[in-house]
Amino acid sequence: MPKRASSKSSSSKTAERDVIPPGTDVSDGSLFFNRELSWLAFNNRVLQLAEDPSVPLLERVKFCAIYARNLDEFFMIRVARLHEQMSNRVARLVPDGATPGETLGKMHERILEQGNRHSDCFERQLRPALADKGIRIFSMKELDAEGRAQVEQRFREQIFPVLTPLAIGLGRHFPYISNLSLSLAVLLRDPVTDTENVARVKVPKELLSRFVPLKGGTSFVPLEEVIAHNLGTLFPGMEVLDQGLFRVTRDADFTVSEDAEDLLVAVQTELRQRRFGDVIRLEYQAGMNPKLLEPLMEALSLEPQHLYEERGLLDLSDVMAIVATPGFAELRDPPWTPVTQPRLQSEDDGEVTPVMTAMRRGALLVHHPYESFTTSVERFVTEAVEDPDVLAIKQTVYRTSDKSPLVPALIRATERGKQAVCMVELKARFDERTNIRWALALEEAGVHVVYGIPGLKTHAKAILIVRREGEKVRHYVHVGTGNYNSKTARLYTDLGLFTTDPDIGADVADLFNFLTGFARPKTFRKLLVAPVNMREGLLEEVRRTIAQHTPENPSRILLKMNALVDPVMIRALYDASSAGVKVELNIRGICCLRPQVPGVSENIRVVSTLGRFLEHSRVYLFERGGETRCYIGSADLMPRNLDHRVEALTPVEDPTLIAQVRDIIERCLAENTHAWVLQADGSWLRRPPEGEKRWAQQELMERAVRMAQASTGRPLP
Known part of the structure; x- marks a missing residue:
């Protein structure tokens, strides 16, 4: 593969984080499985759940979407890294001894095989089964007159105004194609000059629903089919000869230099640069006309190993919207409401035990989502904000939700005169922008915000509450396995320990000093x-x-x-x-x-x-x-x-x-x-x-x- 122009700005990733540690004896590569192929095996297990008829139907659709979403991130980070290693002629980085090229070759074969199963699962199993239960995804040709009238009205009023057809060729600059966007490539003939041209129309699924609902809300038409049906309106006076759907995936990884003087500025700069990462995958509709595919390959500098032909709908991660169709409880897992951890309950109706009171009686363990994140972790922080004897609240933030009450609680703590400290990891992949927004809002409110250490991501999950008790202070600590994110706390299984153990409290205090200052502890008591x-x-x-x-x-x-x-x-x-x-x-x-x-x-x-x-x-x-x-x-x-x-x-x-x-x-x-x-x-x-x-x-x-x-x-x- 010829070396392609790289869009990286700052330091290279070729010596990235998963190389063999110095001095390690890994001479027998047969004792180690390839990391990338092992990840593909994991995603294959996700696919098997989508294929499993014993799983409720809409849950199978969910796993179909998760498989696609997982694969997108894998390409943006891991596959992109292997391509860069090949460009830099890195021969061997992994314990199993495989070169980047050998790994890419094996991956390509397995992804194609899994991709065919993924498409077949949705098109041949899930889509017909959904229709049998009353959730239908129609093609335009399947609609009756009433359905076509609904869709065409929606096109005129909502879709057509946001479409921008862009010509390809004829001396024009090739249009920028954003990461993970869907596009239609259109082959046109000019009847005046009898020449053929190619244009691109972006499918604006970020602005409009990917699946256009019909009357009743349980039947849908893919947005790209609505646009394809109306291409004549977009290109008046031209003859539409053919069209095909495609999607690009770009390198979305970046590394912030350890020498960055301002981490916030460095991350913001890299986020802007991410938009222009190299294209490392082109998905296209099966049977796409070579007159459409070849100009794309040439313009995007792609070779056959970058190409992935899809037999059904592209970007099945969007079918998560179908999973959210109201009703159909019989097609889902039974609902689950997390319970309050027993030691945080009271035998008296309507009463709760304050979290710090329970902690003084002994350490307690919470297991989410079986036990409630809201009545344990979130209550721990909100009670501390209201407690006049609490002097300081310190917390790490790696991934959090837009509606998380934890971060606003730190703002209220500052307003009540408490010391509030938040270690916001700006380099949390794909959550960088959310974390930057939170960090700026916290700083503006007076919270002490630390952005992390340039050469290290802060992935630790810890909350430290410092409370005055008589002439002394006591440390109340939560250390967990998962992010402080109320949304994922309902979906991920995670453990958290609440403790007032003096040694653990002192260790967590040292940990925050390490993150916020120049302290470099050489050891810890128990952590x-x-x-x-x-x-x-x-x-x-x-x-x-x-x-x-x-x-x-x-x-x-x-x-x-x-x-x-x-x-x-x-x-x-x-x-x-x-x-x-x-x-x-x-x-x-x-x-x-x-x-x-x-x-x-x-x-x-x-x-x-x-x-x-x-x-x-x-x-x-x-x-x-x-x-x-x-x-x-x-x-x-x-x-x-x-x-x-x-x-x-x-x-x-x-x-x-x-x-x-x-x-x-x-x-x-x-x-x-x-x-x-x-x-x-x-x-x-x-x-x-x-x-x-x-x-x-x-x-x-x-x-x-x-x-x-x-x-x-x-x-x-």
Whole structure:
């Protein structure tokens, strides 16, 4: 592939975050799976849920949309990075030994295969099944006279005014095509000159609904079909010979220089530059006329490996709008309302236990979305704002929602004379603009805002409340595995620890000083913090677990995370397995560890669980010699988390809470409804529901209800 002009501005990504750490012995590449291919296997598991007839119909449509959305981000970041590595002639960066070119070739084949299944799933299974239930997606030719009249009126009144046809060729500059936008390429003939020309019409789905509703609200026509049907109106006096839909994906990654003098300005500059990233994927409608496809390839400097032919609708991420069609409860998962954590409830009707009061009685653990984020984390902060004895509130923000009450609470705290500190990570990918808006609003209100450290992303999830109690102050701390985002807290499974432990409180205070000032702590009392002591702390836990393992008193390692990539940690787990330690891994996404290799990993089992909620908790649990060490926090086992981000893991020390954490992992490992087991050859085999049906997320919902009812002594409403 010839080198293409790069749109990067600042530092290169070729030495990015997932390279092998210096000094690592990874000479045997056969012991490691390719990271990118492992991610594709994860997205394939998502696709299998869309294909699964036992999943409610609209939930299948949701998984179809999630698959497409996941793949978009994968192209914008990971595939783009591989193309840049090829341009810079990087030969080998990954433990499995594959070159960027070899990885891209294998990925291209698998994405094409999965893409065909994805299209077939929607067009041949889901679309007809939706129609049978009364939710119809019509093509223009399927509409009756009344339907066509509705659509044509909508076109005249709402669609036509926002369309801008742009000519291609004839000495005109090739029009800019924005990332992930849908466009129609149109082949025209001028009857006066008898010449053929090409034009582009953007499908304005950002301004208008992708699916144009018909009367009744349960039937739709794709917006691009409405436009294609009316191309004659856009090009009067021209003959429309052909048209085809296409979509481009651009490189959307960027790296902010560690030498950036003003991080806010640097991120804003990179966001503007992102719009012009190289095109790394062109999706186009099956059967597109070469007279339309070839000019696009030439203008965008594309080669065959950038091309992806789609047999059905393009950009199926938009079918999430179909999922939101009102009604049809029988086609969805049963509704779920998170319960209030039992220790935050009161036996008296209408009464609640203040969060800090409950914390003074002992540490407590919350598990979202089974237990409510609103009545735990959000209430923790809002109560602190109103408490006259609270002196300071400090919080990290990585991803938050536009309607989050947590950030406005910091503004109210400042107005009440409290010290409010917010560490806003401006480099949180695809949330940069939201975080910049929040940061500027906070600063304007007088909140102390820190934008993070240029060379490190701050991914830790921590809240620190400093409260005056008599002549002393007490630290109230929350450390979690998920973002402070009320929307995702209803969709992601996450754990959070509330504690007044003095050592953990002092550690979190030191962590904020590290983020806001020039402090560089060399160690922490109880927290494992990246990039300071987390890697070595986890390795030491593995070593101790191996050292205390005996046949009479066996050790065990239970880990739950989103991704396992780091070769050093993988080697440590191989050492544990070789020593006879049982290693049980519950990994939602990427896993580069190869299990069941004789003499290396025969004692390692890897299970992936998916479902209605996105598994997001990170748990590290080590059982040895009659003791258990348990940590929860923000970090996966990836080089970027351990070496290039600020992450925090907190110990869970109360035996009752440890038992709760162990129970969560063991339920996930025992699942046989939506569970896959990783094989030694890299394939993931879906576990059949033999014997007793186990469905971890359903079990955890039922357990949450039982515990809440037992706490109050009355049934939930």
